[in-house]
Amino acid sequence: MKYIAEFRNHAAGAGLAAMIREAVRGRVIRIMEICGGHTITIFKSGLRELLPEGVRLISGPGCPVCVTHNTFIDHAIALSALPGVTITSFGDMMRVPGSASSLQKEKARGADIRICYSPLDALEIARTEPGRKIVFLGIGFETTAPGIAATIKRAYSEGLRNFTVLGAMKTVPAAMRALVAGGEVGIDAFICPGHVSTITGLGIYEFLARDFNTPCVVSGFEPLDMLRAIHMIALQLKEGRAAVENQYTRTASSDGNPKARAILDEVFVPCDVAWRGIGVIPGSGLAIAPAFGAHDASAAFDIRVPESHEHPLCICGDIMRGMRTPHECGLFAKACTPENPVGACMVSDEGSCATYYKYARPA
Amino acid sequence: MKIVSIDGTLGTVEIGGIRRKADLSMVDNVKTGDYVVIHAGFAISVMNEEEAMSTLDLFEEIAKKGEELDRQ
Numbered sequence: 001m002k003y004i005a006e007f008r009n010h011a012a013g014a015g016l017a018a019m020i021r022e023a024v025r026g027r028v029i030r031i032m033e034i035c036g037g038h039t040i041t042i043f044k045s046g047l048r049e050l051l052p053e054g055v056r057l058i059s060g061p062g063c064p065v066c067v068t069h070n071t072f073i074d075h076a077i078a079l080s081a082l083p084g085v086t087i088t089s090f091g092d093m094m095r096v097p098g099s100a101s102s103l104q105k106e107k108a109r110g111a112d113i114r115i116c117y118s119p120l121d122a123l124e125i126a127r128t129e130p131g132r133k134i135v136f137l138g139i140g141f142e143t144t145a146p147g148i149a150a151t152i153k154r155a156y157s158e159g160l161r162n163f164t165v166l167g168a169m170k171t172v173p174a175a176m177r178a179l180v181a182g183g184e185v186g187i188d189a190f191i192c193p194g195h196v197s198t199i200t201g202l203g204i205y206e207f208l209a210r211d212f213n214t215p216c217v218v219s220g221f222e223p224l225d226m227l228r229a230i231h232m233i234a235l236q237l238k239e240g241r242a243a244v245e246n247q248y249t250r251t252a253s254s255d256g257n258p259k260a261r262a263i264l265d266e267v268f269v270p271c272d273v274a275w276r277g278i279g280v281i282p283g284s285g286l287a288i289a290p291a292f293g294a295h296d297a298s299a300a301f302d303i304r305v306p307e308s309h310e311h312p313l314c315i316c317g318d319i320m321r322g323m324r325t326p327h328e329c330g331l332f333a334k335a336c337t338p339e340n341p342v343g344a345c346m347v348s349d350e351g352s353c354a355t356y357y358k359y360a361r362p363a
Numbered sequence: 364m365k366i367v368s369i370d371g372t373l374g375t376v377e378i379g380g381i382r383r384k385a386d387l388s389m390v391d392n393v394k395t396g397d398y399v400v401i402h403a404g405f406a407i408s409v410m411n412e413e414e415a416m417s418t419l420d421l422f423e424e425i426a427k428k429g430e431e432l433d434r435q
Contacts, residue, residue, distance in 0.1 A: 003398060003415060012422040015429030090403070118404025120386060140403070146389060147405040198400060198408035224422050250415035251400055251408050260389045260407060 007222030008045070016227035017050040023234035028054045030186050031233055032179070032322055034172060035193035036063035036350025037221050043359035045223035055230060058185065058322040059355075061175050061278065062193055064140045065092050065348035066320060069274040070308035072139070072168045073098030078303050079135055079166065080111040085301075086129070087113040088122035089137040092348040095341055099308040119151035119165075126155065126163035135297045138167040143195045145169045145286055146260035149267035152288065152295050164297035167288055170273055172196050173204045174284030180212045185322040189215040189233040191226070194248045199264075201256030202244050209242040220248040267292055276310075276344060277317020316343035319352050326356040333361050366397050376401055 033039055039059045042048060048057065061067050077098055080087045087103065094104040094115065107113040112132075116122045122136040138148045148165060155163040172193060180187055192205055197218045205216040215236040219229035229247040236243060246252060264286070273285025288296040310316075313331055318324040326332045326345070336342035338354055345351035364376035364385070372388040376399060386405045387393055398410035 003410070006419050006422070009422060009426050011429045012426035015425035018429065019425070118386075120404050143402050143407065146407065147386070147403045150386070150388065150405065195400060195402060195407065220418075225418075228418075228421075247418075250411050250418055253411070257389060257407060259391065263389070 004222070007220070007224045009224065012224055013050060013227055016224065016231055017052075020055065020227065020231050020234050021052045023231060023238050024052050024054050025238075026054060027237075028056060029234065029237055030056045030058060030188045031191060031230065032058045032060045032185070032187045032189075033191040034060040034062040034176065035191075035196070036066070036348065036352070036355070037195070038062075038191055038193070038219065038226060039352055039355050040350065041221055041223055041226055043355050047223060047226060050227070051230070055234075058187065059319070059352040060179070060322055061275065061320040062141070062172065063320075063345070063348050063350040063352070064144065064170070065096055066316065066344045066351045067170065067175075067275045067277070068093075068096070068139050068168050068344065069276050070099055070310055071274065071305060072166070073102070074100075074308045075298070075303075075305045076103060076135075076137055076166060077101055077106050078305050079297065079301055080106050080113055082133075082301065082303070084131070084133050085112070086125065086132045086134050087111070087137065088116045088125060088134055089113065090117075090139070091115040093137055093139065095347045096344045097311070097341060099306070099310075119148050123151050123155055123160065123163055126160045127158075130162060132162065134163050136163070136165045138165040138169055140169055141172050141193070141196050142199045142264070143193075145268065146199060146257075146263055149263045152267050152292050153263065155295050156292055161294060164295050164300045165288065166297035167286065168273065169268070169286040170275065171270075171284055171286065173207070174281045175275060175278065176205075176208060178278060178281050178284075179321060180208065180214060182321075187214065187322070188237060189217070191229050191233070192216050192218040192244075194218055194220050194225075194252055197246075197248065197252040197256065199257045199260045202246055202252070202254045205244045209244050213242045215242045216244045218244075218246045218248050218252050220251065275320075277320040311342050314343040316345045316353070319345055326353040327360075327362065329353070333357060364399060364401050366393060366395050366399060369393070369395060374399075374406065376406075
């Protein structure tokens with residue numbers, strides 16, 4: 001397929017690995033890849049085997065399903081029990097364990113819960129089934145949020161009062177700030193998420209280079225993209241620089257997608273939001289603006305959600321902060337598997353535990 | 364994915380023989396034949412082919428050097 005095979009050329013990979021070795025020269029550099037998509041590329045392509053020993057890659061909190069707090073799942077499950085309510089959701093939310101159940105289990109018990117590929121599919125259900133109250137579970141980062149915003153705007157202009165969104169959308173830079181400011185994990189540099197950057201542009205990472213002296217390189221998702229991004233980081237560290245650089249120039253421009261950002265600004269306002277494993281990060285969430293309040297499920301349904309709790313042995317939170325790896329979890333590949341997940345990181349394709357399970361499971 | 368047809372702000376996109384509909388309202392000046400990044404049913408970015416070629420040129424150059432090193 002055009003523009004795919006070329007980015008997987010073996011000789012170029014070997015050449016880039018040699019260049020990285022030359023730039024690293026035996027030092028240890030700790031690089032966090034924020035995005036779960038990058039974690040998949042690293043394992044699927046065997047990049048760790050190509051890289052010199054000193055390059056340590058740490059998986060970060062960039063899987064939208066994984067960082068969604070238990071309270072949100074519990075809230076969605078409570079809504080699914082209301083008469084006339086249809087829950088619509090991206091498929092990877094279905095098996096995420098809440099405090100006592102999951103959407104999939106509730107569906108099996110008879111709740112009307114349907115998987116959608118796009119929020120527009122949920123809107124179409126609201127059009128064709130006016131007698132039902134359609135709640136879309138709006139999770140995701142800057143990549144997904146514009147589509148959800150556009151869908152809310154369409155529901156508003158069509159007067160589809162039976163369409164609401166239960167939102168838990170989040171913005172990436174706030175989490176990156178929390179990780180470096182927290183200082184729990186030594187992070188020398190970031191591989192920044194490519195598709196978030198197509199929306200936001202590169203400016204959102206400037207504070208990391210300026211205030212925290214941490215190099216940031218936006219990377220594409222093919223193996224050669226990532227090796228080149230790691231090389232760019234290694235060069236910055238070798239030269240003692242910290243800058244925001246872009247490897248993914250074919251897709252992410254420095255000023256991002258202004259149309260998408262305009263719709264985000266129109267439909268959402270910043271809010272405090274709880275991240276699983278990290279806690280509440282002020283201003284890191286996107287709440288539905290008062291003008292579109294009729295489409296906000298958290299306001300439209302008056303229900304009480306009991307206090308949520310997580311499995312006491314699950315270390316998803318530590319894994320998302322880069323403190324520990326799935327191999328250090330007592331549940332991993334034993335009590336917690338993709339078929340029977342205990343924690344969210346084992347559910348989503350982009351979750352660290354799911355990726356380790358698939359590509360780096362202990363024999 | 365590659366845009367194969369456009370009807371207003373609705374496009375049909377294709378990769379590896381699989382086709383689906385995508386909303387094009389968030390990207391400007393797209394035309395049939397453009398490559399776009401699709402996320403949850405929306406095109407969020409149009410691929411800049413010049414930049415893609417220049418990245419590939421760089422990789423090709425590195426690959427040649429790598430092969431020369433292998434021969435030495």
